[in-house]
Amino acid sequence: MMPSIPYRMFQTLRRFGTEERAALAIEAAIMLPLLVMMYVVGYQYFDQYRREAQMMKASNTVADILSRQRGYVTPHDLNGLTDVYETLTFSEDASFMRFTELRRTDDGLDIMFSYATDGQPAMTPAILDGLLSEIPRIDNGRRVTLVEAYTYDQPMFNVGLSDRIIPNVVPIDHRYLGGVAFKIESSIVQDNTSVGVFEDGCNSDPVEVNGFLLVDSGDCDD
Numbered sequence: 694m695m696p697s698i699p700y701r702m703f704q705t706l707r708r709f710g711t712e713e714r715a716a717l718a719i720e721a722a723i724m725l726p727l728l729v730m731m732y733v734v735g736y737q738y739f740d741q742y743r744r745e746a747q748m749m750k751a752s753n754t755v756a757d758i759l760s761r762q763r764g765y766v767t768p769h770d771l772n773g774l775t776d777v778y779e780t781l782t783f784s785e786d787a788s789f790m791r792f793t794e795l796r797r798t799d800d801g802l803d804i805m806f807s808y809a810t811d812g813q814p815a816m817t818p819a820i821l822d823g824l825l826s827e828i829p830r831i832d833n834g835r836r837v838t839l840v841e842a843y844t845y846d847q848p849m850f851n852v853g854l855s856d857r858i859i860p861n862v863v864p865i866d867h868r869y870l871g872g873v874a875f876k877i878e879s880s881i882v883q884d885n886t887s888v889g890v891f892e893d894g895c896n897s898d899p900v901e902v903n904g905f906l907l908v909d910s911g912d913c914d915d
Contacts, residue, residue, distance in 0.1 A: 737852045744782075745859060748844055751781035752861040756840040759792065760865045765876035768808055768888070775810045784844045789813045791841040794873050795821075797831045805836065806875040809887045813843075827862040836872035838865050 755774045759766070775790045782788065789811040795802045802825075807816035814820070816839070824839070831837055840863045848854040867873060877888060 733850050734852045737848055737850045737854065741846075741848065741854060744846060748782050748784075748842065748859055748861050751778045752840060752842045752863045754778075754781065755790070755842070756838075756863040756865045759838065759840060759873065760868045762873060763869055765874045767876050771808050772810055778842055782844060784846075787846075788842060788844040790843070791816060791839075792873075793821075793839040793841070794836055794875070795828070795839060796836045796872075797833050799833065802828070805872065807888070808875070808877075812887055815887055824862060828864055836867070838867065838873050839863075840865060 755778050758774060758777070762770075771790070771792050774792075775788070778790060779785045779788050789809060791807065791809040791813065793807040793816040794805040796805050797803075802821065804816050804818070804821065809815050824841075828837060828839065842861045842863075844859050844861075845856070846859050847856045
């Protein structure tokens, strides 16, 4: 009697499961693509974490440099700090930065000045509302400088990660003075959305503001 079809299928699968002979070329053809795929996926995810850590360190480096400035800071200086960031993160023409000084008042946080590179908008109250969770609590009258870096990142391999803009926000306190002194001509401020200045005068010598020694910030004309 001829065995039934289910029985023959069972026997075939049983022999296949107990067979110990193999061809190395066939096994390599099956496993090599899987190994390569796993390597590419692992590399891409690891590289994304590495990139984010690299951008975070670069943002903190730029913020630390800015916190040590004793004299006036100009848009040229801030553009130079952006170049430093782009060099550290290998993101030339793919990043922009925004530098903003805030002062705590009874009514909340006032924007003292703001400058964004690459034609991006300066800080506004609407933008500031979305960043309040990044700003530490400070005493009334104190100032904090917000250094923001935004970098467009495109994964090398398509493994499910989409292109995105990676933000980094670093609040800093000036190491030596009460705040950063921002110097810019009035002609640049007009009709320029990348610059925002709180009008509070300009002096070449340090002055005391709210009990803190400060090289006065604001609209400084040459």
